[in-house]
Amino acid sequence: METTRKLIRKQSVEKLYNALTSNRQVYAPVVAADKQIEYRYNPGFAEVTFGHIRSTLSVKNVVFPKVENLFFYTNARSESTITDIDMSRIPEVVLWGAHPCDNAAFDTLRSIFCWDIKDEFFSKRLEKLAVIGLSCHLSDEYCFCTSVGLSPDSKKGSDILLSLLKNGDYHADILTEKGNEIVKSAADLFETVSDEKEVITEVKQKFSHEQVTSKLSAAFEHPFWVENSLRCIGCGACAYVCPTCACFDIQDETRGKNGKRYRSWDSCGFGLFTLHTSGHNPREVQSQRWRQRIMHKFSYMPERNESLGCVGCGRCSSGCPVDMNIAEQLEALQNI
Amino acid sequence: MARIGVFVCHCGENISATVDCGKVADTIGKLKHVAYSTEYKYMCSDPGQTLIKDAIREHKLTGVVVSACSPRMHEPTFRKACAEGGLNPFLCEMANLREHCSWVHEKNELTTEKAIDIIRTQVEKVKLNSALQPIRVPVTKTSMVIGGGIAGIQAALDIANCGHKVVMVERSPSIGGHMSQLSETFPTLDCSQCILTPRMVEVAQHPNITLYTYAEVESVEGFIGNFKVKIRKKAKSLDEKACTGCGLCTTKCPQKKIPNEFEQGMGMRPAIYVPFPQAVPNRPVIDKEHCTYYIKGKCKVCEIVCPTKAIRFDQPDEILDLEIGAIVVSTGFDIKHADFFPEYGYGKYKDVIDGLQFERLASASGPTAGAILRPSDGQVPKNIVFIACAGSRDPAKGIAYCSKICCMYTAKHAMLYKHKVHEGNAHVFYMDIRSGGKNYDEFVRRAIEEDYVNYIRGRVSTVYERDGKLIVKGVDTLLGAQPVEIVADMVVLATAGVANPGAEELAQKLHVSYDSHKFFAEAHPKLKPVETNTAGIFLAGACQNPKDIPDSVSQASGAAVKVAALFSQNGLTREPLVAFVNRTAPPMYSTCVGCFLCQSVCPYQAIEREDFKTRDGKIIKTVAKINEGLCQGCGTCVALCRSKSIDLYGYSNNQVYAEVVALLNEF
């Protein structure tokens, strides 16, 4: 679809938001009581933040929830039956105000969930998702979108991308048919573009991901991994806050004769992630697991999924309790 | 392939009166994995048991739930029946429909539903039961008796007479203990030595008893049936085989001014000595602390005079390694000495003595040849005061308990005194007279009524010296707390019996618990008074708490029976409901991380360490391991273990979890 750019006034943004929340689930960022940025469904417009750098958690849960029920079952004496999930109950969601890195991550996730065999849960959720992104006018030292081929105003993954203008109004880039539908539903709010300057933050490029990828192909045995993962304590924080990490576990939970099988987030950083029943563990120590994390994102995924497993949001680094700074490590890696 | 059989018992009408057994059996029969469900009037009857056995075979049952009375009643019955039916007995569980349901609830829907719930819970549990085999522990049929007092002697002789080997370890140079120091014994006033010494000789001569005197337990490892004990045989500086016990050395020893322990310091002995004339073994030892040769490097008079050249100055201590199957601890007690009592002069008045010292004075073989004479001037005391409960029952002194023997021996002392000093006056201050025991109270009455001992109920506040006399100030509570003052020539304190010095250290070596007074602790105050918490270690005599001779002897015989029972079979068979620490393939070996907090919760010292090593002996990992011989299956370690690496057969995590889930959910 041909993309178009329109103007939406500051006050119209509120109208658009309210129009959307009146008939849809709108998932928008707010500043919680403990100062954490979190996404909530249909918060009042006054609560919605436009000035955040990054939410604590990514928004991947709209397409890859913490827990996704795969089916329900009943175990009776003679008969076990399976009841499918009614996918039509998956709600239409508008993701509001998510930054370009988060939105680009949907493509990355798609490259995992839909390569080879298509994952219907993910696809359906993505299908029912419309993304009204917001370019970044703020950034911090953890941001490195420009190093992974993105930018503070990348359009990838957004249906509409808003960009703040100096006067407080927004440019709206209408990028997809879905975006167009939204615009059409509130056509009067969108005006023709002005020549007001956009406020886009500058994110310095720290490394070249192509170079990292090429270096990694021969870096499996490099001492780098041990040296640089000593302080990693092996929690799953980086994976769980990451917008593109898609590792999951499949478990059953039963109450009485009824139960469900679900998939839930998992992390390659956990020691037991790859543990065999025999006790053998192919990735026994943390350095091997840290290597897996980086390799997966910057070497295996480019080769197997034709996408980079990182969008440069910096959450893993800002959320890491021991400052395992991924950008710093990648910068070092491109020079090994 | 779980195939569970459920057998619902009517117990006559005991269950069926309030529980609809037919409905229960029906409903349960519809549960997943229940292959067979039936009801019967009396499951425990022969036909009932046959029903179970037949069903096991016919339906290839992998588990059985007998829904009847309390498992505390008939679990063994039904487990046996299952075994006879070809099912491992530990794959049988009972659902308690009678005591916990039919007898305690009215007849209604809810009661029947509860019965179903109870059974369903057991069905879920039994699915997870494991086929267990009884644990067999080999037993070394040699026992060790620590302490050669009357309790130890009795235990040793009883065990030896059952045909089992006994090693007796005695710390001092002779066996005999406190009883050998006593003059006469209550309530019969027969001579202590006369009844004791034949027993001592019997010990020495018994073919099944090996006696190590002047020896101490160095360390104890292992567990019931399989203790590994190290004994330190202290050097006696003597070749015991060469020595004939002629006694020449002891008479020639130039060092003769050493306070005699046996005489409670009221006599002297040489540096090479036999503790008392009837000592067993009757061989001297050299007291290295006081021997001139050991102190100054020259003397050797004993060596010169010894006709058989038996003296060995360079003899080292010897460490013996013994394999022991059971241990009797009979290390006895000690008493508080007069110096513990500031109010009675901290022991500075020579004529304030303790009970044991009085025993020596009254003993025909004692320092005064049986004459009651004042230690200070050798005069016969005309007025003598006995103070009972000196220290005992006095929380302020840290001794809240009753020493149990003092009432009786004080009566005996007063009586002995009156028998020897007819014109003298004997006064006894007491709190209560505790004379429970065969012929005991009669004995005390005799002291009061026939020997005119003056019993004053009240406590003595102070004793002080005035003009060579001891002024005893007290009150007579029977006369309205009237002050009493007695001018005495001698005061005898019935001081509290306390744990032996070293008891705590020994308890720690043995891994048995001890109470706050350092007395050894029995496994159960009522039902296991002879056992300790550590299987295979038993108690006899006053090391547990102060006891008189008959009590000590009874307990010793009790301990001996426990040992003999243990030795009566080739091995020990135990219910396999014990804890275990999981094992996994290398390199993990176990999910146990080796924090060993479980060791401190285990009341039985059943948790040991297991090292996993590389081929060249480097320790890779140390994890906990349960000694099946010791574990009693309480499961406290299981609930404590953070990594859930310990589990308990019969009450596994999986089982109890399944029970909770089954009890609360519809199936």
Place this chain on the structure above:
Amino acid sequence: MSDFEPKVVAFVCNWCTYAGADLTGTSRIKYASNVKIIRFPCTGRIDFMLLLKAFANGADGIIVSGCHPNDCHYTSGNFHAKRRWIMFKELMDFMGIDMNRITFSWVSAAEGAKWADVVNATVTRIRELGPYVSYKEMVDKSVEEEVKNG
């Protein structure tokens, strides 16, 4: 809530309370049938997680009972249990989990009547408190949470 029948799970040790409950039966003392017993060798064996699991599976009340102090068949299991329950109770109180729903008791093998009293008192109290709605809601809400998440 007149037809509310509380579900109460009792975690008891084999040697004292289980035997005490047997005695209640032998003495034919009646008590509420809402309580169902799970037998453990010792109170020391009772994992605090089981109590949470009981609530999660829909229990409205819990009884935990074992030998009186100093009476433990294994000498010290109940002492360890006591410390565990002290800590557990403090934590539950701090988190606002209703400790009025848990009865901790010592019932000896001779206290058949006390067992009936403990059961009846607990059931009466739970009846007054009603179903443990707030806990059940949390459990149910957790399930919904997942469904909605997207």
Place this chain on the structure above:
Amino acid sequence: MDNLVKRAKELLENKTVQVVIGYEAGPTGVIRPAFITDPEKAGKLIYNDKCDQNLAVYLTKKEVKNFGKMAIVATLPVMRSIMMLISEQQLFAESIVVLGISADGNLLDIADINIMQGYIEKSDLSNPEKYKALLAELNKLNPEEKFAYWQKELSKCIKCYACRQACPMCYCTRCTVEVNQPQWIPVQANTHGNMEWHILRAMHLAGRCISCGECGRACPVGIPCHLLTMQLTDQVYTYFKVYAGTSDKMNSVLSTFEPNDKESFII
């Protein structure tokens, strides 16, 4: 902190230790753990009041232990952690050198465990001041409010187990949450399952928590989970008059008992 650098360099040079665990400033200025093996790089070590991570967590980490003998920059919580680790047999006193840091940030001379014990015993072992107010505030809430508060907080938990991984006392090879027979703790992160996890964690740390607050600091979503363990630390002291990590021979509160332990709720 010249003294610290000097001492670390010395220890590495004379091969007393093979690694020094301390703090360094990362490229973004964030303080983070450092593992110095080369004496020439000892200069990277820093210490200031932002160095608040409990480094003792690394003393049980395989790759760090593989270096050999370790020196560790140790503030009071680290020292107490070391005591706990030794008493729970996860660490040998001989395998470490403690570079003690006093409350005012100076290098202490901790020659051996006894000296460290002396220092710990002199220190205030109650929960740090900064947490006391919040604890007190929470304790004032009524049960419903408390339950609501914790439900809200714990609904955020994503089960990343940063709290566990950051805790020096959570050194188990296999955590209870990784046990699936039975599945004690649900794998998925929902409020109820999260609450069970945090109760389990707090109970496992009862009498073992040394009040470093590391679990709360590590939490990426800001759950004050340290308050749970700290509340129990307070209660352990109230009931049993002990603080964890004061001796290398202590037994934890839940693995010991006194016959006269007082409680008021067991009928």
Place this chain on the structure above:
Amino acid sequence: MSDNIYKPYLMEIENIVEETPDVRTFRLKFKNNEDAEKFVFKAGQFGEYSVLGEGESTFCVASSPTRKGYIECTFRKAGRVTNALANLEIGDTVGFRGPYGNTFPVEQWEGKNLLYIAGGIALPPMRCVIWNTIDLRDKYRDITIVYGARTVSDLVYKNELKEWEDRPDIKLITTVDPGGQTPDWKGEIGFVPLVLEKLAPSSENTVAVLCGPPVMIKFTMPVLKKLGFQDKDIYTTLENRMKCGFGKCGRCNVGKLFVCKDGPVFSYEEILTLPEEY
């Protein structure tokens, strides 16, 4: 069938064989006939077997694709799911997802000699291809099977071993570790590599399939090399932990390869290019 790739087929247990006290073989039949008709698989592929309520466990299809209408699986009681599976009986329901993964290139092997070498519980992953080739016996030349286990009671598929032994067109060598034999044991006694060395099969026009515990593989490989086998003519299977079975859950990869997609069958030539993550 819905689009739900996580939803298993419901299978009924038609038969159970207790191979050893720990090892069971299930014969599973599709509950739904349509599923049965549509279902195709090839030798070497695996699936996710589940007990509803306990979870899924990964193991290969142990029966041959030449035998229609059912699949078989063999598993050892080790974890939660396999324990639960072992508790099932005939008529019970098992969930099955699959087939997943690549296959043994049996077509390429036509006209060649086949040498199967398996140890212990690693015979099941090979049983499928063994039967596959036996059922198409005339397409292959010599078929030799070397199978070893720790003890006689650890040998699985005892009935089939008998059948293979009795067939003139198959050479079967069974062996047990020293000390693992019973008095009436007629097979070899000794470790697989040594037995293989003694047997010294020709590598000429021969494909070797090798599955077993790592230590067996470690000592058998040099023997095969000594016998002149090329890396490309030696096949094995890798068994990393997996959850999804189709390259999404992120667990089973060895370097960039997914065992669940690119495996489980690998030639030694490929194995040598992989980082050591298996």
